[in-house]
Amino acid sequence: MPRKPRIEYKGAIYHIMSRGNRGDSIFEDDGDNELFIDTLAEACTKTGWLVHAFCLMGNHYHLLLETPEANLVSGMKWLQGTYTQRFNSRHRQWGHLLQGRYKALVVNGEADYFLTVSNYVHLNPARARMIPGSGGAELADFRWSSFLLYLDPAKRPEWLSVDRTLGSLGLTDDRKGLVAFKGYMDQRVLEVSGSPDPMDMDAAWSSIRRGWYLGDASFRKELLDRLDGVICQQGRRDSFSGEQVRGHDELEAERLLRWGVERLGIKQEELEFLKKSAPVKQALCWLLRKRTIVTNRWLAERLWCGHPSAISTFVSRVAAVTQGELKDLRETLKLED
Secondary structure, three states: OOOOOOOOOOOEOOOOOOEEEOOOOOOOHHHHHHHHHHHHHHHHHHOOEEEEEEOOOOEEEEEEEEEEEHHHHHHHHHHHHHHHHHHHHHHHOOOOOOOOEEEEEEEEEOOOHHHHHHHHHHHHHOOOOOHHHHHEEEEEEOEEEEHHHOOOOHHHHOOOOOOOOOHHHHOOHHHHHHHHHHHHHHHHHHHHHHHOHHHOOOHHHHHHHHHHOOHHHHHHHHHHHHHHHHHHHHHOHOOOOOHHHHHHHHHHHHHHHHHHHHHOOOOHHHHHHHHOHHHHHHHHHHHHHOOOOOOOOHHHHHHHOEEEEHHHHHHHHHHHOOOOOOHHHHHHHHOOO
């Protein structure tokens, strides 16, 4: 089965998560944690990556990663492949260490979205009940995340960038700013510890776990434009997740709709005032259904066709007609296959 393409571009920010094969541990001891961090440091040197946050959690890891160059795929191939080889050599094992493909959620770099992911990564030990008590000091006692390095500039490696996270809070990388950052995280840990559902305390966290991007509508459109370019180049819609394909198809449907109404000599605004079953609406439904997989609900709402149940009838009618107005409209909208 072909590998699913990634959305790569200069300056992209990703939340990366990868688990051990069958859920097994990928960090057996402190030596493995140190080995992964050393390997990550080498990967950053090779690729120019900036790491904004990381957390190593026994059977999985999280990274908040920025790629100044469009090199996520090649860099992750080296990072995961090299760590697997080193882990297996250290433990005298062989075979797969990591489960399937890593998840790469594309993140809007604006402060709110970025800070949400940074917090998500740093608060992993608190959400998993892996730290005692309820204060930020306990979070800092968890050795295998970047939070401790945020608080200790003397030990902070060059590849770990703290400015964007601190800047999202209006803080600077100095003693005063770091004390304020610790206080902020103290409060977040208290919130997690007191929550009956720590995994979903923040409403955005489920989007991080289940989505393919985190950002606003304009960011989504930007990504879909990039995605459209990848699909056009590679011609493989099945290489993307259902949500990505639906997003791409909605974008493509909007383009086809603009083309279709122009071909028919009408304006999109006029659709609202035509009958729900107007021939031009039926013909446009046929065109968009033939060329995309947008839902009947989307078509009904976008073309003002009434109930979604009518869409299938419209499409079948236009496809089967052999004469009359609907046939003429179909021929006007026919694209070369």
